[in-house]
Amino acid sequence: MQRHLDEFGALAVDVVAISGGSVEEHAALAASIGAEYSILSDRDGAVMADYGVEHPDAVPLIEDPVARPAIFLVGSGSRVLASWLTDNWRVRAHAGDLLAEIRALRSTASR
Amino acid sequence: MNASPSAEAKDGARTTARPLFAMAFAGAAIAFGAFVSYFVIVPRWEGLRDSGHLNVALAALGALLSGFALVRAFRARSARVVSFVLAGVAVASLALLAGYIYVLSYELPPASNALAVGGIAPAFRLEDSNGTERSLGELLARGAAGASTPPRWVLLVFFRGPW
Numbered sequence: 001m002q003r004h005l006d007e008f009g010a011l012a013v014d015v016v017a018i019s020g021g022s023v024e025e026h027a028a029l030a031a032s033i034g035a036e037y038s039i040l041s042d043r044d045g046a047v048m049a050d051y052g053v054e055h056p057d058a059v060p061l062i063e064d065p066v067a068r069p070a071i072f073l074v075g076s077g078s079r080v081l082a083s084w085l086t087d088n089w090r091v092r093a094h095a096g097d098l099l100a101e102i103r104a105l106r107s108t109a110s111r
Numbered sequence: 112m113n114a115s116p117s118a119e120a121k122d123g124a125r126t127t128a129r130p131l132f133a134m135a136f137a138g139a140a141i142a143f144g145a146f147v148s149y150f151v152i153v154p155r156w157e158g159l160r161d162s163g164h165l166n167v168a169l170a171a172l173g174a175l176l177s178g179f180a181l182v183r184a185f186r187a188r189s190a191r192v193v194s195f196v197l198a199g200v201a202v203a204s205l206a207l208l209a210g211y212i213y214v215l216s217y218e219l220p221p222a223s224n225a226l227a228v229g230g231i232a233p234a235f236r237l238e239d240s241n242g243t244e245r246s247l248g249e250l251l252a253r254g255a256a257g258a259s260t261p262p263r264w265v266l267l268v269f270f271r272g273p274w
Contacts, residue, residue: 001268013264014250018237021273026240029273038245040237050233052224053269067269068219074232074265078247081264085222089271091161098266106261
């Protein structure tokens, strides 16, 4: 995501990551991968549950809430414009595919 | 002086054992290397990581090689224990990797649970990695003042965890 952040920015899209990790863990992660986008801590998994992406008992020995990998594009009025849900948690939507779909949505929205 | 029959048998066993050991070791090394590299090196290439087929194929090749060495070792009654152990390493590497890629990775709650396109994204207020609270409303409102700019959109990326 970081490599494509400028392209998302050019489309007026803010990238925001969410996981059940702590603020400190996310700070370490952001430093290690050079992430300039926000990484939010959903410590009790309430937001995951609200979005229907919680994955209970996903990883042995990990007590933090875990989400299925999922991406939502949220627009005006908090409406969900698109979503990308994988059926395989190893495989996530690629930034290039996300950008192409967002460009198409922007193009449709501007007509 | 001629070597005794038992010494000749030992020499013969050593001569047979070396290539069998080499074959079994190569098979185990290939399979174990395919397993480890999938987690350590392959993530740099999205295509290879996503499919995982190359690593599974390499692990299968390693398992076949060490399995072949094991059969030969039992037929030749030579290097049987070490071939057995190395074949075990190769088969375990293959089984773990294939299980991870083709079974475990698909264990997910149904996608139908997730918020649908067209629905309203629930509001939230969460701390970012600097400890600053961020809300969805605030993120969407950024840049709203500029009438010439398109409305801000937010791409919410849920990921499994920072571990």
